[in-house]
Amino acid sequence: MPRILAITGGVGGAKLGLGLAQLLSPEELIFAVNAGDDFTHMGLEISPDLDTLTYTLADLANPDTGWGRRDESWEFMAALAEMGGETWFQLGDRDLALHVRRTDLLRQGASRTEAAAIIGRALGVAFQLLPMSDESVRTTVHTDRGALAFQHYFVRDRCQPEVTGFEFQGLDAARPNPAILSCLDGVDGIVICPSNPYVSVDPMLHLPGMRDALLAASAPVVAVSPIVGGAAIKGPTAKMMRELAIPNTAAAVAAHYGDLLDGFILDEQDKGLEDALGVPAIVTQTVMVTLQDRVNLARDVLAFVQKLT
Amino acid sequence: MPRILAITGGVGGAKLGLGLAQLLSPEELIFAVNAGDDFTHMGLEISPDLDTLTYTLADLANPDTGWGRRDESWEFMAALAEMGGETWFQLGDRDLALHVRRTDLLRQGASRTEAAAIIGRALGVAFQLLPMSDESVRTTVHTDRGALAFQHYFVRDRCQPEVTGFEFQGLDAARPNPAILSCLDGVDGIVICPSNPYVSVDPMLHLPGMRDALLAASAPVVAVSPIVGGAAIKGPTAKMMRELAIPNTAAAVAAHYGDLLDGFILDEQDKGLEDALGVPAIVTQTVMVTLQDRVNLARDVLAFVQKLT
Numbered sequence: 001m002p003r004i005l006a007i008t009g010g011v012g013g014a015k016l017g018l019g020l021a022q023l024l025s026p027e028e029l030i031f032a033v034n035a036g037d038d039f040t041h042m043g044l045e046i047s048p049d050l051d052t053l054t055y056t057l058a059d060l061a062n063p064d065t066g067w068g069r070r071d072e073s074w075e076f077m078a079a080l081a082e083m084g085g086e087t088w089f090q091l092g093d094r095d096l097a098l099h100v101r102r103t104d105l106l107r108q109g110a111s112r113t114e115a116a117a118i119i120g121r122a123l124g125v126a127f128q129l130l131p132m133s134d135e136s137v138r139t140t141v142h143t144d145r146g147a148l149a150f151q152h153y154f155v156r157d158r159c160q161p162e163v164t165g166f167e168f169q170g171l172d173a174a175r176p177n178p179a180i181l182s183c184l185d186g187v188d189g190i191v192i193c194p195s196n197p198y199v200s201v202d203p204m205l206h207l208p209g210m211r212d213a214l215l216a217a218s219a220p221v222v223a224v225s226p227i228v229g230g231a232a233i234k235g236p237t238a239k240m241m242r243e244l245a246i247p248n249t250a251a252a253v254a255a256h257y258g259d260l261l262d263g264f265i266l267d268e269q270d271k272g273l274e275d276a277l278g279v280p281a282i283v284t285q286t287v288m289v290t291l292q293d294r295v296n297l298a299r300d301v302l303a304f305v306q307k308l309t
Numbered sequence: 310m311p312r313i314l315a316i317t318g319g320v321g322g323a324k325l326g327l328g329l330a331q332l333l334s335p336e337e338l339i340f341a342v343n344a345g346d347d348f349t350h351m352g353l354e355i356s357p358d359l360d361t362l363t364y365t366l367a368d369l370a371n372p373d374t375g376w377g378r379r380d381e382s383w384e385f386m387a388a389l390a391e392m393g394g395e396t397w398f399q400l401g402d403r404d405l406a407l408h409v410r411r412t413d414l415l416r417q418g419a420s421r422t423e424a425a426a427i428i429g430r431a432l433g434v435a436f437q438l439l440p441m442s443d444e445s446v447r448t449t450v451h452t453d454r455g456a457l458a459f460q461h462y463f464v465r466d467r468c469q470p471e472v473t474g475f476e477f478q479g480l481d482a483a484r485p486n487p488a489i490l491s492c493l494d495g496v497d498g499i500v501i502c503p504s505n506p507y508v509s510v511d512p513m514l515h516l517p518g519m520r521d522a523l524l525a526a527s528a529p530v531v532a533v534s535p536i537v538g539g540a541a542i543k544g545p546t547a548k549m550m551r552e553l554a555i556p557n558t559a560a561a562v563a564a565h566y567g568d569l570l571d572g573f574i575l576d577e578q579d580k581g582l583e584d585a586l587g588v589p590a591i592v593t594q595t596v597m598v599t600l601q602d603r604v605n606l607a608r609d610v611l612a613f614v615q616k617l618t
Binding site: 042043044072073075076077078079080082083084085086092093094095096097098100101103104107118119122123 | 351352353378381382384385386387388389391392393394395401402403404405406407409410412413416427428431432
């Protein structure tokens, strides 16, 4: 089997990540995870995308919400509300332990990468989960209501403000995770999972040197379109594209990634578009409802990577 | 009714505090609370004595443990253990909300006094709960196993190490809570509740200027002995006294407070000792099992204060 680096953001990324994890061993699959969504909430270091991926691979994820753990209880949140605390970001009792543990590990001097590894291992995840950087990068969403920290835009304000642009704060002082850079030489394929290009993938691509390192890698870079038939499966991608006056099409996503791409994967609903992309493309079912859907897409992705090698 | 300042530490202090709170209005009763037990645990600011008093007055306390909330759940703790976190200090799901809320308030710039008031009010406590200082003072217990942070000695090591002395770190930079000092002129009595003299009351008495301010107050200072018939009702007071080669008697407690005292309250079991103390004393039932016991003792304390005025 090929050695794959999977670039993931939120729920879509975790879905394909799980499919890949069914087919590949921990020696064959490494995850590079968006950390632009990370934020400090009530003193707790929260990494929503990393957490979603960790819970998904640990078989602890809540399939209904796309965040947090399943079989969760909410006693903490109820008591916090009673005490006048902030309740716009929901923290289940068991989920909270992850954030407290990470915060504690970071305070003790662990890097974000080390904290992710310790927590992943404790939850039974054998795959390497590499935050995009050990430095802090925070996505700011510029909107008609002003500049919003990403989680304020995404969770508190439910993506309702109209987006005018994005800013990734801390980029200048951040470096790509050295473990991601050092694996680029040895991988056979780089898969950009179907995550939001603007807020889940771009923070990583904008890290100083990251895009160049991906361009320099000999392995093909393949992206799976998060836009299917003009809509996003989940999340605000299509809404953001409309607000930014970008056609909300899979082709616009491919154009956004530009020369980074060696291949693009479209959904069956977008059949016919593949010849107009200027990059090799395949069409398959990218909408993942069942575990089998995830595995099937992962298999198609791997076959496409192999063909491009 | 007289206006009373109650100096409290842990469980014993909260018990008499509740008795006093049954008899006095929030205008008549102010609490000065030990904060030497405070510690930062996994980034959370925890104030065990203040929390015990707050929960007790809010009718949320766990009567079986003497700490935490009743009807508590432990999902957070189970998940934290699963992730390899520190589990020696038990944090229930709802109790945790208090610590997260306080930590958040302090991070936002609230003083310890303001945080205590906000949380107290939210839980329905109308009484002023004044931490002994807005600055941080941390009790270190010197033992045969070395210097231990108080909660390490008390909770993690279950008071097993042999005590050789105490140290209150941060005293030099700490001032007594200005709200405590400013109420001293207006109170009719100062009650040192039956708390551990060495670790629950001494941190407050050792604050620069605190003892002098209490001596200068015209109101009588009355202490209730935490030692009954040579034993402590709860906690390590008697064990500490033995280890420090102090007779584990109520008389030794009175001698410890020395010229601060205008009156001392002994348990019935120590009847006969009252004339040897060198300070006016009464004998009553100080062991508080039921709510009525708490109210009865509070009534006796108030009558004694009135007699001494």
